[in-house]
Amino acid sequence: MRRYVVQRLLQNVFLLWVLITFMFVLFRLLPGDPVSIVVSAELPEQARAALRKSWGLDRPLGEQYVAYLGNLVQGNFGLSFQHQKPVWGILSEKLVNTLVLMIPATLLAVVVGVAGGMYFGWKRGSRVERLGVLLPAVIRGIPSFWLGILLLMLFSYGLDWFPIGGMRSIGVEARSPWQLYLSMDFLWHLTLPLLCMAITSLPEPLLIMRSSLLETRGEDYLELIEAKGASEARVLFHAARGSLLPVMTWVVHMFGYAMASTVVIEMVFAWPGLGREIITAVGTFDYPMAQAAFFLISLVIITLNLLLDLCYGLLDPRVVIA
């Protein structure tokens, strides 16, 4: 087991290093001058050179790379070109904004999806079964940004129940960090993007649950439990237990994936999250910011997958031997 853990760990650290290097090279290859975004073109060449020097862009690429890696190991993401402030301060705030949207949305999707999957996998009858096929397929087909726009059209512009975007009303100041995310005003702003994200993540847990219940339905051990006089709910619980692991696997895979693709929903609802920050950073050649954001997302994906692998190894010894 220990050998397995060490091996997986090393593999993933190596993978992270490859990714970091890939990003570094990719951003340096990008055409465009970060200086021209921050200062006006009239600035004399001398001043531009000074700025470039203060950002370390005048040094050879190899030297920049070594410095970057050294800083990264110490947890230092450097200064943002665009904001002239440490990257981590800005990025951590955006990361939190994205997570407050993603975590509740994922939870909602899992709870509703699992319940729905249990219903569609257990209930018999042609109408239920038809709905169980069509509903997830339709939801899967809806592009998240279009769903977001429809929600805005209906609930914000039409009924005027919810704000048209942003994270809090103008002029609302929080007195403590907790108040930032626990006020009614924030929840009011959170509702539509959360709904949009939860709905678009719903089909997978639903389908996983449905198909695994369809498979277990009618197994001998369930009939035995039923014969012992257990209630239908109890039989269902036993049937569903086996499919919780695949659902958890999906959550882990989806989480990393969603971190990178919330950008579309963030655009629609003007949510100040990680995704929109990446668009701005790429558009303004803010290398430190963009690289740090990429690094964070990749780190989350890799770490979650590693944890999943290790859990599997723990639960199923065959994995370790193979």
Place this chain on the structure above:
Amino acid sequence: MSALHAERGSGAVAELVYRARAVLALFWSDGYGRFGLCVLCVFAAVAVLCPWIATHDPWVNNTRPDGTLARLNGPSAAHLLGTTYYGQDVFSQLVLATPQTLLVGVVTAILVGFIGTNVGLISGYFGGVVDDVLMRITDFFYAIPFLPFMMVVVSFFGTSVAVVVGSMSLVFWRTAARVVRSQVLTVKQRPYVLAARASGAGHARIIYRHILPNVLPLSFLYLLFGAAWGVLTESSLSFIGLGDPNRLSWGLMLNQAFATGSIRYAWWWVVPPGAALTVFMVSLYLLGRAFEEQSSPRLRQQ
């Protein structure tokens, strides 16, 4: 000798036709599959006939009878689905964006299927170092933040469809490769494969003649998914504003409706492109489902 080759060649064609007909029959035997097939045929027909279906030049800024710009006119006889903020005909834009969308779907599907299947076959068949290297490359593409990566690629290489489709396919083959590989691992232990090897068949022959037919259904499934992912991603990028602004697409239409603030009330501009995207993707997913269900007997019994 050449006669033998010719016979073998026509045999391959016949087999291909046979397989294609089997797949079509399989779709047709399932209600949802039939639905998906019909919808895709409608899309294909629109794509081919679009120059005759479209009523206006999609880029022309139409005017009202009094000479002013026909900005955000509702649906009428003159403009079946109304006009955009720039006075362009929504119906014509919707129709003329169809061939582009189908092209993106088909090309992505073929590339994803081709790369994914081959990586999976080679990785699973040879095992060892080859397998290790290929699977680490697959891991790499799994760990890449996908949409941000696409943004960087597009801002580097430009927003042309070729770039978008190429780089999407470069990432999307990962899933197909993993699934095909695990299938190959079981297939290559089967007696007839071992027999072929024992009788001295070459690697290429074993892979493509004996193993490939068994993983082809899986590849086909990922072909369908590849088309759906491709169309969805392309339209997402266009919506974010990273698509080609001179190429009609449903994502671009939604981008403009959103950017001009027209989503406030111009439902005739917002609903059609999104609905077209949704119907297209739903039909692909239903085909995929029909395929999965019909090709795995265990599910079929339920």
